[in-house]
Amino acid sequence: MWLKQRGVSLLNSGVLHHIGLLATCAGGGSQAHIHPILNAAVAFASGRIVWVGEEKQIPSRYSNLERTSAGGRTVIPGLVDCHTHLAFGGWRADEFRMRIEGKGYLDIAAAGGGIRKTMRQTRMATEEALLEHCLGYAQKYLQLGVTAIECKTGYGLSLEEELKLLRVYRKLSHKVPLDVVSTLLAAHVVPPDDKCNRDCYIKMICEELIPRVAEEGLADFNDIFVEQGAYTAEEAEHILGVGLTFGLIPKLHVDQLSDGGGGELAARVGAVSADHLEYTSPEGIAAMAASGVTAVCLPFASLYLNQPPMQARAFLDAGVGVAVATDFNPGSAPSYDLPLAMMLACTMSRMTPAESLKGATLLAAKAIGKDHEYGSIEVGKRANFAELQVPDVDHWLYHFESNSCAKTWIDGVAVYQQN
Ligand code: NIG
Numbered sequence: 001m002w003l004k005q006r007g008v009s010l011l012n013s014g015v016l017h018h019i020g021l022l023a024t025c026a027g028g029g030s031q032a033h034i035h036p037i038l039n040a041a042v043a044f045a046s047g048r049i050v051w052v053g054e055e056k057q058i059p060s061r062y063s064n065l066e067r068t069s070a071g072g073r074t075v076i077p078g079l080v081d082c083h084t085h086l087a088f089g090g091w092r093a094d095e096f097r098m099r100i101e102g103k104g105y106l107d108i109a110a111a112g113g114g115i116r117k118t119m120r121q122t123r124m125a126t127e128e129a130l131l132e133h134c135l136g137y138a139q140k141y142l143q144l145g146v147t148a149i150e151c152k153t154g155y156g157l158s159l160e161e162e163l164k165l166l167r168v169y170r171k172l173s174h175k176v177p178l179d180v181v182s183t184l185l186a187a188h189v190v191p192p193d194d195k196c197n198r199d200c201y202i203k204m205i206c207e208e209l210i211p212r213v214a215e216e217g218l219a220d221f222n223d224i225f226v227e228q229g230a231y232t233a234e235e236a237e238h239i240l241g242v243g244l245t246f247g248l249i250p251k252l253h254v255d256q257l258s259d260g261g262g263g264e265l266a267a268r269v270g271a272v273s274a275d276h277l278e279y280t281s282p283e284g285i286a287a288m289a290a291s292g293v294t295a296v297c298l299p300f301a302s303l304y305l306n307q308p309p310m311q312a313r314a315f316l317d318a319g320v321g322v323a324v325a326t327d328f329n330p331g332s333a334p335s336y337d338l339p340l341a342m343m344l345a346c347t348m349s350r351m352t353p354a355e356s357l358k359g360a361t362l363l364a365a366k367a368i369g370k371d372h373e374y375g376s377i378e379v380g381k382r383a384n385f386a387e388l389q390v391p392d393v394d395h396w397l398y399h400f401e402s403n404s405c406a407k408t409w410i411d412g413v414a415v416y417q418q419n
């Protein structure tokens, strides 16, 4: 078990040494440059990294800090899952089977399944039950070396139910050592409601929900699902524009099942990230490159929905940073296993293991506006690491054991250790 570390004290100081390979994932160079150091050590004080380098060069001023051996393991920055829909009620294994039997994702949704089915089950769940569910997954994330997660709403789909999900995430953030970043995704689909139609629901989001979320400081980001059966690009521009005036930064689910001009839209609204992008056109990619939008590759969604994978190489070659995330949700991506998603980003989207690692650390942190805080092992950043029982990064994502993480550190404290 782990204990919630509230605040940071001088106790969170020490030296992690005897690191066989340190993949710092520092900025600079292309995404393939993870800036590795062999036989390395990292010193940290008050939860922040103060020195990184070859162990033999560690300055003597750190010699009185407590030393912990990494046992020759590979050490990476704490992983960041920058796209999850963590709080949901119930599952949809029946739809998993139906899709294999030949039914389409949008057909199942149109028949009352899909996101609306999870909405019904989520509305039936209490705040306490949803919090328990999230706490269980937070524990599993720590075991995988994940130290930060982004959590979206989108299964409440009413004023009170969306606020309920954001309150679950706020409580979660107070109870777990992971950094929890919240995103409002009220515009996921239009909820079925006889009294409030599409325009009425959008008006509610803009005039009631967004102001409340801002007033209570419940979310940092505002996300929208732009797709047939969900929202149009025009509606997205309007809702994201209103969110911006309340300080909510735009994010987008785009081009997942068809090219909806998502790359161009992300550039126009100044989105911090555009996610999915399986069908994005060359023009969309160029627009994202020109405006510095981070792309988020979600291999589980393409795998489970039997869709073509996101063409990560085209984005990388155009100079777009590509983050990798799980999209954990009960429909299109029912897995929280971020290292598995990273392996699939290699095999399906043709990212190298190094690119995939930087995608699930520095680029993922960038996709949630936290790259100044974590995502790489550099002086000044939080001392968040994962110790992996692997010889190197290529071998990790190639051989792929069920879990290679032996120990997870957050703010200079070991929060998980494999038995
Ligand atoms: O990111 N694309 C839209 N939303 C989710 C799927 C949600 C669901 O099927 O429940 C996604 O894939």
Ligand code: FE
Pocket (backbone or CB within 6 Å): 083, 084, 085, 253, 327, 329
């Ligand atoms: Fe998603």
